[in-house]
Amino acid sequence: MPGWDTAGNILNDAAVELGLRTSDLADPYASQDQAIALLCRLLKGLGQDMVRDYQWTHLQGSYTFTLVPGDESYPLPGGFVRPIDQTQWNLTQRMPMLGPLSPQGWQLLQALTSAGVVDIYFRTVGDRFVVYPTPQSADAVSFEYVTSYWVQPIGQTLPTLDAPAAATDTLWFDRRLLVLGLKWAWLEAKSLPQAAAAENAYRLALTRAQGGDGAAPVLSLNNRPFAANRMLDCANVPETGFGVP
Known part of the structure; x- marks a missing residue:
């Protein structure tokens, strides 16, 4: 690279x-x-x-695994540092997962034992990815995360270490x-x-x-085609004195 x-x-x-x-x-x-x-x-x-x-961006990974009926806790991938927000999805149901829950929100769900829950909630505790409610089906779940691996040993195609140990290690x-x-x-x-x-x-x-890392979308302050939300246009900006306190 x-x-x-x-x-x-x-x-x-x-x-x-x-x-x-x-x-x-x-x-x-x-x-x-x-x-x-x-x-x-x-x-x-x-x-x-x-x-x-x-x-x-080059130290981001994607992790997909299958839920096991009756098991609410799953190991995080190797090198996991932190999740990337709003990338957690139930691929089988094609629905976003809700979270991460705070300890308070998690305990609230534990107390609402009679409440029916359609969505899947999640939180990370230590090196575990925990879901609620306890899965009843083998759904595929996926999320993106930041990895701690930035060192690629010789002979490897991707980083697998978080510290260099040899002169031939490639540093990302x-x-x-x-x-x-x-x-x-x-x-x-x-x-x-x-x-x-x-x-x-x-x-x-x-x-x-x-x-220079990665790319960013173009943000428009004007009305976009096919978009319902209006920001700045002739309907909400005065003809004179714009920006004058």
């Missing part, structure tokens, strides 16, 4: 730019240099923080963003005055990467 590189190349770039090395190491993870060892640990933390700080983030973030993390760990400038460079690259 364009912009992605191996952990070894990213570590070497950061080490040389920081002045820790004058040439690349064949395998930074085999180095006995304390500075390189610190860079390896900082790279792990940097990537894990980036996963949780933003909903990256923009390579320049990781180099800048790694330099900032190292300077910050050493309490060096250059950390402030390094942070600014990283934040700028992060904003640029987030702004």
